[in-house]
Amino acid sequence: MRVLSGIQPTGRFHWGNxxxxxxxxxxxQDEAEDAFYFIANLHALTTVRDPQExxxxxxxxxxxxxxxxxxPDRATLFVQSDVPEVSELCWLLLTGTSMGLLxxxxxxxxxxxxxxxxxxxxxxxxxxxxxxxxxxxSDTVPVGEDQVQHIEVCRDLAAxxxxxxxxxFVLPAAKLIDTSARVPGVDGEKMSKSYNNTLEVFxxxxxxxxxxxxxxTDSRPVEEPKDPQTDHLFQLYSLFADDxxxxxxxxxxxxxxxxxxxxxxxxxxxxxxxxxxPRERRRELEARPERVSHILGDGAAVARKKAAExxxxxxxxxxxKPA
Numbered sequence: 595m596r597v598l599s600g601i602q603p604t605g606r607f608h609w610g611n612x613x614x615x616x617x618x619x620x621x622x623q624d625e626a627e628d629a630f631y632f633i634a635n636l637h638a639l640t641t642v643r644d645p646q647e648x649x650x651x652x653x654x655x656x657x658x659x660x661x662x663x664x665x666p667d668r669a670t671l672f673v674q675s676d677v678p679e680v681s682e683l684c685w686l687l688l689t690g691t692s693m694g695l696l697x698x699x700x701x702x703x704x705x706x707x708x709x710x711x712x713x714x715x716x717x718x719x720x721x722x723x724x725x726x727x728x729x730x731x732s733d734t735v736p737v738g739e740d741q742v743q744h745i746e747v748c749r750d751l752a753a754x755x756x757x758x759x760x761x762x763f764v765l766p767a768a769k770l771i772d773t774s775a776r777v778p779g780v781d782g783e784k785m786s787k788s789y790n791n792t793l794e795v796f797x798x799x800x801x802x803x804x805x806x807x808x809x810x811t812d813s814r815p816v817e818e819p820k821d822p823q824t825d826h827l828f829q830l831y832s833l834f835a836d837d838x839x840x841x842x843x844x845x846x847x848x849x850x851x852x853x854x855x856x857x858x859x860x861x862x863x864x865x866x867x868x869x870x871x872p873r874e875r876r877r878e879l880e881a882r883p884e885r886v887s888h889i890l891g892d893g894a895a896v897a898r899k900k901a902a903e904x905x906x907x908x909x910x911x912x913x914x915k916p917a
């Protein structure tokens with residue numbers, strides 16, 4: 595199994611990023627024969643327009659992933675733009691991609707439906723994503739349900755190229771990641787940078803505690819029993835608590851006679867403990883940027899070698915390079 599996953603550096607990682615995806619991606623490095631993880635800075639250009647900000651967010655993303663458990667001895671970590679072969683492969687795929695296919699992709703459709711302007715980068719986003727996947731002969735791509743369409747597009751493009759030019763690309767399969775742990779934001783909606791309701795993984799503990807204490811809750815009386823399964827504060831608490839802790843807190847909810855402030859304090863303590871070791875690793879990595887650069891450089895070298903092999907195969911197949 596060769597796993598491929600990328601993450602955009604459009605902001606600091608929050609709890610939704612970690613529990614919804616990153617934790618499971620990192621677990622896969624133990625199961626896969628090869629694992630490629632990249633920081634999708636080319637994709638981020640559709641939203642991040644400040645060059646200094648993009649450079650910093652890219653570095654932060656690398657440090658964060660390493661601190662959270664990505665092991666460069668077991669997985670290849672690199673920056674997307676350090677593998678220019680992917681951009682060239684993207685063009686080969688674009689030449690055979692129908693406008694109708696891209697017009698049906700949900701990211702473009704949703705933006706247009708909201709009356710927002712969509713640039714060519716967003717329109718062609720699925721093709722670059724396909725190139726990201728195909729460049730490494732990836733057969734497994736871990737995604738949430740909302741990203742399955744992009745894997746289907748990738749398979750369609752690869753199958754079309756193979757049909758016209760002979761067997762060239764490995765057709766990848768989507769591996770649905772477990773998104774059963776819903777991660778609500780501080781307002782109860784889905785945690786998202788777009789909603790400005792996030793809790794960052796590496797926020798300073800004092801600041802994080804203040805943010806947690808400001809989580810929106812209802813105004814039911816202290817003595818009234820409450821259903822833990824419908825409460826977003828309990829859902830956040832459940833991300834960090836063990837089975838016994840969850841059961842005890844759920845019983846407290848059903849019994850009543852408690853204030854939400856008690857739950858918030860307990861959540862802040864659990865979150866601080868949970869991320870204590872990664873936070874320490876992050877401090878060490880931040881103090882050694884040359885080590886991070888070395889890891890990314892080594893990763894890019896491995897990724898480029900594989901991508902160059904696949905690109906040449908595609909170039910020879912379609913006739914832009916001699917066979």
